[in-house]
Every structure is written in structure tokens, then in C-alpha cells.
Amino acid sequence: MTASPPATGPVRLTEEHLLLRDAVRVLADERIAPRAADIDRQAEWPDDVRRLLAEHDILAIPFAERHGGLGADLLTLILAIEQISRACATSGLIVAVQALGAIPIQVGGSEEQQDRWLPGIAKGEKLIAFGLTEAEAGSDPSALRTRAEREGDEYVINGAKRFISHGSVADYVVVFAVTNPDAEKPSRRLSAILVETDRPGFKVTRLEHKMGIRGSPTAELALDNVRVPVGNRLGEEGQGFAIAMQTFERSRPGIAAQAVGIAQGALEVASRYAKERRQFGKPIAELQMIQAMLADMDAATEAARQLLYTACQEIDAGHDAARWAAICKLVAGDTAMRVTTDAVQVLGGYGYVDEYPVERMMRDAKITQLYEGTQQIQRLIVARSLLARS
Ligand SMILES: Cc1cc2nc3c(=O)[nH]c(=O)nc-3n(C[C@H](O)[C@H](O)[C@H](O)COP(=O)(O)OP(=O)(O)OC[C@H]3O[C@@H](n4cnc5c(N)ncnc54)[C@H](O)[C@@H]3O)c2cc1C
Missing domain, CATH: 1.10.540.10 (Acyl-CoA dehydrogenase/oxidase, N-terminal domain)
Known part of the structure; x- marks a missing residue:
């Protein structure tokens, strides 16, 4: 059992x-x-x-x-x-x-x-931005290389971050850096340090050209001898990994909410369009195959939404937050991708061009399956929780 x-x-x-x-x-x-x-x-x-x-x-x-x-x-x-x-x-x-x-x-x-x-x-x-990912450390944050070395009352930070949302417009970035390279457990190597972006040595080295969420600047950051007071460290030395994981327990529902919102937006465009677009002498909304597609889109979006709301309640109540955060992001991200793809289908060729917003929504949906942990990583978390309870 x-x-x-x-x-x-x-x-x-x-x-x-x-x-x-x-x-x-x-x-x-x-x-x-x-x-x-x-x-x-x-x-x-x-x-x-x-x-x-x-x-x-x-x-x-x-x-x-x-x-x-x-x-x-x-x-x-x-x-x-x-x-x-x-x-x-x-x-x-x-x-x-x-x-x-x-x-x-x-x-x-x-x-x-x-x-x-x-x-x-x-x-x-x-x-404020969240600076965990590096070129060689995506799903596996224990591979981070950015180093924060203590010199008196300061840390001197050297390294680079990749794919940091708002990294080029933020006033602060929470940088996860190695402070304890010799820690026995890889998860105890990191600390979380708030870096003000106007400090000397902090640079935005490039912005990504993206498929979706194109207005959101995704930055590569370089930290070249950036000095920050020790008082900018959050928590104790070595707690960075734990802080990052606790952060995801409360932030992943935000990505699930983005996904549910995108799906709902696409569903609304598709159902309005189906009532207006006429083929074979009648609105395509009267075709049962279109109705079935719309019904599946509605059911999937509602299911993801209800799961997300439940997850929020469970996370606030402190009930296996990692599992609930992973489950809601997994289901909502996959739902957004499927629903937006089907919305393009309902609009036919018009769905594929930017006269209607569904092609943008389909491009935007994809990121919800990738960031704050890919769908594969969410599955690992859900399986870990399930097997621990078995
Ligand atoms: C637009 C955008 C914005 C982002 N914003 C931020 C941000 O603000 N802050 C930040 O720190 N990061 C951010 N990221 C980084 C994002 O979280 C990472 O891209 C993501 O965690 C995946 O890492 P990766 O791209 O290196 O993929 P990889 O880790 O290289 O994964 C490649 C593939 O391997 C799979 N994989 C990896 N490990 C496993 C495993 N153990 N089991 C099964 N499959 C596995 C993955 O699921 C994926 O399919 C952003 C990324 C993008 C694209």
C-alpha cells in the first residue's frame, strides 16, 4: 500500500x-x-x-x-x-x-x-533575478563553478551565469556560488549571495534570441572579481542548495500558473474563432471533430487549474511541498503545450500566422516545460516522493 x-x-x-x-x-x-x-x-x-x-x-x-x-x-x-x-x-x-x-x-x-x-x-x-543556472550546470546545480571566496568581510565572486530571466534589467541577482569546494556532500558546496548589479565587475555579456516569452530578457552574466559584503549572504555558508530547492517549492506553481493562463488564453481564442469561421456552409464550431478538440482543451485546462489551486493550498499547509510543486508544474506545462498546439489546429492556416495570437501562445507554452526544472526533473521529484511513501 x-x-x-x-x-x-x-x-x-x-x-x-x-x-x-x-x-x-x-x-x-x-x-x-x-x-x-x-x-x-x-x-x-x-x-x-x-x-x-x-x-x-x-x-x-x-x-x-x-x-x-x-x-x-x-x-x-x-x-x-x-x-x-x-x-x-x-x-x-x-x-x-x-x-x-x-x-x-x-x-x-x-x-x-x-x-x-x-x-x-x-x-x-x-x-530581482534568480541566478542558479550556468553553461555546464542546468538540471544538475551541483556542477556549478561560480566561486565566491572569502576575503575578510567580503566575498570575491568569479564566474558566469546563463539563462537568467531579467538578468539585464534587475537591480539585484541572487547568485548561487561555490563557497565550500571541499564539502563532503555536493549539496553543501553552495551559498546564496545577493549581488547588487551596479557593483564593479558585474556584466551582462549577452541576451538570448528566443522562441517564446520574447519580451522577457534572458541574460548571460559575467562576474569578474565582484566584491560583496559577507552581510549579503543569505543563510549560512553551505545552505545555498537547500535555499534553491526550497525556493522552487514556492516558485514552480508560478510557472504552472503561467501555463494554465496561456492554455486558457488559447482556448478562448480558438472557441471564438470556431463560432465565426464558416466552412461547408456552417460555422466550424458545429463540426463534431472541432467540438471534441475544444472539449478536450477545456477539460485539460480545467484539470490543470484545479490541480494547481490544490497544490497551492497543500504547499501553504506544508504538505510535501516539493511533490505538489513538481506535480502542478508537470501537468500544467504539458497541458499548455497540448492545448496551444490544438488551438493552432482549430484555426487551421490562420493559427500558423501572427494575425491571431495562438502561434505566439504555442511558442510561449514551450518554456513552461523547460525552466525551473524540466518536465523530466519534475518526474524525478514526483517519483522520489512516491517511492519514499511506498
Ligand atoms: C528562457 C529561459 C529562462 C530561464 N530563466 C532562468 C532563471 O531565471 N534562473 C536560472 O537560474 N535559470 C533559468 N533558466 C535555466 C533553466 O532552468 C534550465 O535551462 C533548465 O533547468 C534546464 O537546464 P539545461 O538547459 O542546462 O538542460 P540540461 O540539464 O542540459 O538538460 C538537457 C535534457 O536532459 C534532460 N535531463 C537532464 N538531467 C536529467 C535526468 N537526471 N534525468 C532525465 N533527464 C534529464 C533534461 O530534462 C533535458 O531534456 C532559464 C532557461 C530559459 C531557456
Whole structure:
């Protein structure tokens, strides 16, 4: 017998959840959706959207009230990312990455560090990025080479990071670096250190040209003798790997929310189009094969959404957070890819050209199967949890 992990039961959105979800949906429809095609075409960092999200306190959602945040639960953040991503995945990622970068401070930072950095991040005046990946260390962070060597009250950091979302626009990057090269366990080699990007020796060496989320700058960073005070280290030396893993437990639902939002956006475009497009003398929505495709898209999106909401509740309750975070990202990412691919099919040739947004949504969906751990890595985490309970 495999013991089922504890579950708190079905999720009912509260009045506050519904109010926030609907307000963000209106904002996304009115102010962000009209920008989405251009952001994609120009591969342009939408600073106007960043300001809009800051002005409406959306970036403040995951922060404590004492730091100027809304003090909301994980589900509230997820509802916002979902609604924004339904209109524009690049814009949804602004909210997700700001939370991702800040979680290491919330998880590992002292009260003084939290008071120092979180208020500016919650206001959206300061942007933060998460710097784990390197050219030779993707799925396997124990292969990281970036080195932080202690010299008195400072660390001197040397190395390079690859694929860092917002790396070129951020004010801070949480850099994961080797501080204990001789640690017995590879997982004890790393520390998490907050680096202000205006420090001498910090450089953006390139921006990626991407398939999707094209407005989100994905940067390669070089750290060349960057000196930071020891007081910028989050947690103890050697805790970096643990901080990164705890971060993913709260950030992966954000990517699942991006995926559900993209799927929902594509479903809405496809069903509207099916009612308007006429072939063989009637709307294609009257063709049963089109209806079946739309029904499968709707069912899969709803299933991923409900799983995601449950995962948020379980993660907040502290029930096997790693498993729930992995499960919701795995299911939502695969759903987004399938639903957006089917949306292109429903639109036929019109789905393949940029007159309609579904081709963009299909390109955007792919990244949700890759970042914050590929789908293969999510499966490893789910299997590990399952086998430990068997
Ligand atoms: C647009 C974009 C934005 C990103 N943003 C960030 C960011 O902000 N911060 C950050 O730190 N990183 C970021 N990343 C990095 C991202 O998280 C990594 O690309 C991802 O973790 C995979 O690493 P990799 O690309 O090196 O692939 P690899 O690890 O080389 O994997 C290649 C293939 O092997 C598979 N594989 C690897 N190991 C295993 C295994 N043990 N079992 C089975 N299969 C396996 C993978 O699933 C994949 O299919 C971003 C990446 C992209 C593309």
C-alpha cells in the first residue's frame, strides 16, 4: 500500500481571491493584451507593464505587510499570474520572476536583510533575478563553478551565469556560488549571495534570441572579481542548495500558473474563432471533430487549474511541498503545450500566422516545460516522493 500524502481537500476561492482574480483579469484584458503582440514581435522588455503591475500592487502580493506587501497566500499570487499570462506570458513572468528572486531572501534572509531589500522589491521599484543556472550546470546545480571566496568581510565572486530571466534589467541577482569546494556532500558546496548589479565587475555579456516569452530578457552574466559584503549572504555558508530547492517549492506553481493562463488564453481564442469561421456552409464550431478538440482543451485546462489551486493550498499547509510543486508544474506545462498546439489546429492556416495570437501562445507554452526544472526533473521529484511513501 502506498500511503496517500495528506490533503486538505478541495479548494474554494474566497471572496478576496475572486475580487483579486477579476480585477487582474480586467487589467490584463484592457491594458496588457493590446501590448502582447508587439512585446513579442519587438522582443521588447515591457517596462510599462512592470510599472502598471507595480502601481496596482500586483508585484506586492507575495510580500508581508510589514514590507509593504499584501501579505497574501500563494493561491492569490497564482491567480494573478494566471490572469496576466492569459493575455501575455512575458508579462505574467514579470510577476513570477520577481517572486522567484525574492523567495531566497524570504527563506534564508535574516530579519535585517528582509527589511533592507524586500520593501523596494514589493513596490516594484527594485527588480530581482534568480541566478542558479550556468553553461555546464542546468538540471544538475551541483556542477556549478561560480566561486565566491572569502576575503575578510567580503566575498570575491568569479564566474558566469546563463539563462537568467531579467538578468539585464534587475537591480539585484541572487547568485548561487561555490563557497565550500571541499564539502563532503555536493549539496553543501553552495551559498546564496545577493549581488547588487551596479557593483564593479558585474556584466551582462549577452541576451538570448528566443522562441517564446520574447519580451522577457534572458541574460548571460559575467562576474569578474565582484566584491560583496559577507552581510549579503543569505543563510549560512553551505545552505545555498537547500535555499534553491526550497525556493522552487514556492516558485514552480508560478510557472504552472503561467501555463494554465496561456492554455486558457488559447482556448478562448480558438472557441471564438470556431463560432465565426464558416466552412461547408456552417460555422466550424458545429463540426463534431472541432467540438471534441475544444472539449478536450477545456477539460485539460480545467484539470490543470484545479490541480494547481490544490497544490497551492497543500504547499501553504506544508504538505510535501516539493511533490505538489513538481506535480502542478508537470501537468500544467504539458497541458499548455497540448492545448496551444490544438488551438493552432482549430484555426487551421490562420493559427500558423501572427494575425491571431495562438502561434505566439504555442511558442510561449514551450518554456513552461523547460525552466525551473524540466518536465523530466519534475518526474524525478514526483517519483522520489512516491517511492519514499511506498
Ligand atoms: C528562457 C529561459 C529562462 C530561464 N530563466 C532562468 C532563471 O531565471 N534562473 C536560472 O537560474 N535559470 C533559468 N533558466 C535555466 C533553466 O532552468 C534550465 O535551462 C533548465 O533547468 C534546464 O537546464 P539545461 O538547459 O542546462 O538542460 P540540461 O540539464 O542540459 O538538460 C538537457 C535534457 O536532459 C534532460 N535531463 C537532464 N538531467 C536529467 C535526468 N537526471 N534525468 C532525465 N533527464 C534529464 C533534461 O530534462 C533535458 O531534456 C532559464 C532557461 C530559459 C531557456
